[in-house]
Amino acid sequence: MPRAHPLPFRVAADAVASHHQAVAFSVVTNIACMGMAGIASMLAARLLGPQGRGQFAAIMVWTSLASALGDLGISQSCSYYSARRPRETGAIAGTAVAFSLAAAAVLLLFLEPFGAPLLGPEIAGAARIYFFSVPLSMGMTCLSSVLLGLGYFARFNLIKTVQAAGYVAGIGSAWAAGSIHVGGVLKSMLLFQAVSGVVAIICSRAIIPFSAWRISVVIARPLLSYGIRSYAGGLFWLANGRLDQALLVWLVPMQQLGIYAVAVSYSGFQFGISGAVATVAFSRAARADSGEATRQELWRGMKLYAVLTLPLAAAMVWLCRYAITTVYGVAFADACRPACILLLGGLFLGANYVSSNCLRADGRPGAPVLAEAAGLAVTVAALPWALPRWGITGAAWVSVASYAATAAALAALWMVRAQSLRRNRPAAGVWT
Numbered sequence: 001m002p003r004a005h006p007l008p009f010r011v012a013a014d015a016v017a018s019h020h021q022a023v024a025f026s027v028v029t030n031i032a033c034m035g036m037a038g039i040a041s042m043l044a045a046r047l048l049g050p051q052g053r054g055q056f057a058a059i060m061v062w063t064s065l066a067s068a069l070g071d072l073g074i075s076q077s078c079s080y081y082s083a084r085r086p087r088e089t090g091a092i093a094g095t096a097v098a099f100s101l102a103a104a105a106v107l108l109l110f111l112e113p114f115g116a117p118l119l120g121p122e123i124a125g126a127a128r129i130y131f132f133s134v135p136l137s138m139g140m141t142c143l144s145s146v147l148l149g150l151g152y153f154a155r156f157n158l159i160k161t162v163q164a165a166g167y168v169a170g171i172g173s174a175w176a177a178g179s180i181h182v183g184g185v186l187k188s189m190l191l192f193q194a195v196s197g198v199v200a201i202i203c204s205r206a207i208i209p210f211s212a213w214r215i216s217v218v219i220a221r222p223l224l225s226y227g228i229r230s231y232a233g234g235l236f237w238l239a240n241g242r243l244d245q246a247l248l249v250w251l252v253p254m255q256q257l258g259i260y261a262v263a264v265s266y267s268g269f270q271f272g273i274s275g276a277v278a279t280v281a282f283s284r285a286a287r288a289d290s291g292e293a294t295r296q297e298l299w300r301g302m303k304l305y306a307v308l309t310l311p312l313a314a315a316m317v318w319l320c321r322y323a324i325t326t327v328y329g330v331a332f333a334d335a336c337r338p339a340c341i342l343l344l345g346g347l348f349l350g351a352n353y354v355s356s357n358c359l360r361a362d363g364r365p366g367a368p369v370l371a372e373a374a375g376l377a378v379t380v381a382a383l384p385w386a387l388p389r390w391g392i393t394g395a396a397w398v399s400v401a402s403y404a405a406t407a408a409a410l411a412a413l414w415m416v417r418a419q420s421l422r423r424n425r426p427a428a429g430v431w432t
Helices: 008-016 019-071 074-084 086-119 121-130 133-150 153-176 182-207 217-251 254-286 291-327 330-361 367-422
Strands: none
Touching: 019 086, 019 121, 019 133, 019 153, 019 182, 019 217, 019 254, 019 291, 019 330, 074 086, 074 133, 074 217, 074 254, 074 330, 086 133, 086 217, 121 182, 133 153, 133 182, 133 254, 153 182, 153 254, 217 254, 217 330, 217 367, 254 291, 254 330, 254 367, 291 330, 291 367, 330 367
16 A cells, blocks of 8 residues: 655654664653552552552553443554554544544443442442543543654653653652542542643644644544454453453452552563563554565564563562562562463563554554454453462463463464465555
8 A cells, every 4th residue: 555655744753763762762661651650559559558459459450441442443543544644643633532532431421330330339439530530541542642653752652651650649649648548549640640631632732733633534434444453452452461350359359459469560560661662563564665564573573572571571580579578568478479470471461462563553453353362262261260279370370371372373363474475465455
């Protein structure tokens, strides 16, 4: 498919955004964000204790699931079409934000009566308040995705950094104010997320003037077409990463969920690197001029991911017990074993992120659905069996098996794609 001529502002962005520079900048940003997430997790654990930390984790998990349900794949579609059609960026941004806000409104109406059945009456009131973070999160995601597609990694990473800082500031402010209950912490976090939303608007406006923003039916159709095909894969990916915690809400005491949440937080630090590599790979691959160039971006990203992540994972296993007991407290010492298991699973998960992002950038947003479905099938089949027998340790091993199954399926999809390229049959474009 022929590429649109870039806008003049794209030249400056591309001139400074070589692959290694972009990855390095994104890695630094992700490390900073993961560090702030770790600080937020530590503050929440020490402020709320295992029981309160479990309640806090339950609300955060279901809020993130709600945001994913309402996304409809639009955020991924924003990045793809902003890279392919930069001259339509104003219409893409305006249409995507309108979609997101409408979907968020429907979600809030749906979630309102289900707060108590999902989370229990004790924390249902706090959950209803924090559910208003869903439209904020979805709107910010759309705006930052447009900037990513255009190659503005600095502004994209700035929005991420401010958003992560908002969590730390929210929990820290609640602690400073003496609010030691879940509801007070979530209200403070919601306030700072609103500030993050303002920053996202300012960053976007500097690149895309408000006068260019508009809602377009013509743009809406391909956005939805690409987005919906990517949507199922995104939901499966999220379910593979979150279903364990979502089910633990009902199947284990909140104290155990709090310990498992700490294990997930610790092991998630390595995801900062894979997230950076995958983000840059998608933006560059979406702007590649051929299927073979997209495949080269995949291999470049996977090699860099392996070099950066394998030593980090080994070091984190070695330091696990000392780090968790020092940072979170001895009450969370039981998180060490599941954390080490999840570090192994994280190697597969990060590789899957890079691989599936490159498939979507290749104009095949529906392809990762097959791989993610394979992983989700493992999770759904094994988790109810493993949890009663081995508790949170069993949940961690199920995650490893799920991510490994997804990795195998993605490898098979890329082998098929490589054979197609050798036969000189390029994939059809998705812009209609």
